[in-house]
Amino acid sequence: CKLELVVGSPASCMDLELFSAEEELLGRLDCDEALLGSYPVADGCRVHVIDRSGARFGEYEDVSQVEKYEMAETDYDKRPESLRSFLRQRRWGQFNTEAAQRQAAEAQQRRAQEAALVATLPLGAxxxxxxxxxxxxxxxxxxxxxxxxxxxxxxxxxxxxxxxxxxxxxxxxxxxxxxxxxxxxxxxxxxxxxxxxxxxxxxxxxxxx
Missing domain, CATH: 2.30.30.190 (CAP Gly-rich-like domain)
Incomplete structure (x- = not known):
C-alpha cells in the first residue's frame, strides 16, 4: 500500500474516508476488494486517513524524550575503532605531546611579553x-x-x-x-x-x- 509510505502506519491500521472538493463526506473506502473507480471520485477529491495504530504524531521529534545510550569514559577509552584511538595512534591533536608542550611554551612566552609591555603603560599617560x-x-x-x-x-x-x-x-x-x-x-x-x-x-x- 503506497499510503503506508506517506502515513507511516500499516494498511491494517488505516480507516479511509473520501471527501469531495467541497469537503463533503462521500463515503468510506472500507472494501478491500473494491477498485477506486467504483467510488464517486472526481477532480478535487481527497482521501482522509484515520490512523488506528495508536502512534502519536511527532512522538520522536523531541529527542529529549528518547532514552540515550551513554558509555563510560573508561570503556570508550578501550575501544580500538574509536576516534580517540585513531588520534592516539597517529599522535594528533591532544595526543601530540610535543606540539602541546611547544604551544604551552609559546603561550607562556606571549604572557611574559605582554606583562613586560603592560609595565610601560602607566595610568594617566x-x-x-x-x-x-x-x-x-x-x-x-x-x-x-x-x-x-x-x-x-x-x-x-x-x-x-x-x-x-x-x-x-x-x-x-x-x-x-x-x-x-x-x-x-x-x-x-x-x-x-x-x-x-x-x-x-x-x-x-x-x-x-
Whole structure:
C-alpha cells in the first residue's frame, strides 16, 4: 500500500474516508476488494486517513524524550575503532605531546611579553591607539589589568579617547573600571597602545607654526 509510505502506519491500521472538493463526506473506502473507480471520485477529491495504530504524531521529534545510550569514559577509552584511538595512534591533536608542550611554551612566552609591555603603560599617560582596521586615535590610559570576569584572558588597557569614538563610559557588564563620558571609553589590547607625548585632539597645537 503506497499510503503506508506517506502515513507511516500499516494498511491494517488505516480507516479511509473520501471527501469531495467541497469537503463533503462521500463515503468510506472500507472494501478491500473494491477498485477506486467504483467510488464517486472526481477532480478535487481527497482521501482522509484515520490512523488506528495508536502512534502519536511527532512522538520522536523531541529527542529529549528518547532514552540515550551513554558509555563510560573508561570503556570508550578501550575501544580500538574509536576516534580517540585513531588520534592516539597517529599522535594528533591532544595526543601530540610535543606540539602541546611547544604551544604551552609559546603561550607562556606571549604572557611574559605582554606583562613586560603592560609595565610601560602607566595610568594617566597619554597614548596613541591603533586597532587593526580602524583609524589611529589618541587617548589617555585609564585602566590596565586582566578583567578576567568580563573579557577574554590576558591583559586589557582601558582608554579614554579624546573624541567620542569609543563604545562605553568606562563600565562593561555593569562593572565600572574607570570614569569617562559615554562613547569615550574603550578596552584594547596592550600591543595596540603606544604611550608618548601626544597632544589632545582638537587643542589647536597642530595648526601653529
Amino acid at each position: 597619554r597614548c596613541q591607539v591603533q586597532v587593526p582596521g580602524q583609524p589611529c586615535k589618541r587617548a589617555t590610559i585609564m585602566y590596565v589589568g586582566t578583567c578576567q570576569t568580563d573579557f577574554k584572558p590576558g591583559y586589557w588597557v582601558g582608554v579614554r579617547y579624546d573624541e567620542p569614538l569609543g563604545k562605553h563610559d568606562g563600565s562593561v557588564g555593569g562593572r565600572r573600571y574607570f570614569e569617562c563620558q559615554p562613547k569615550y571609553g574603550a578596552f584594547v589590547r596592550p600591543h595596540s597602545v603606544t604611550p608618548g607625548d601626544f597632544p589632545e585632539e582638537g587643542d589647536g597645537l597642530e595648526d601653529e607654526l
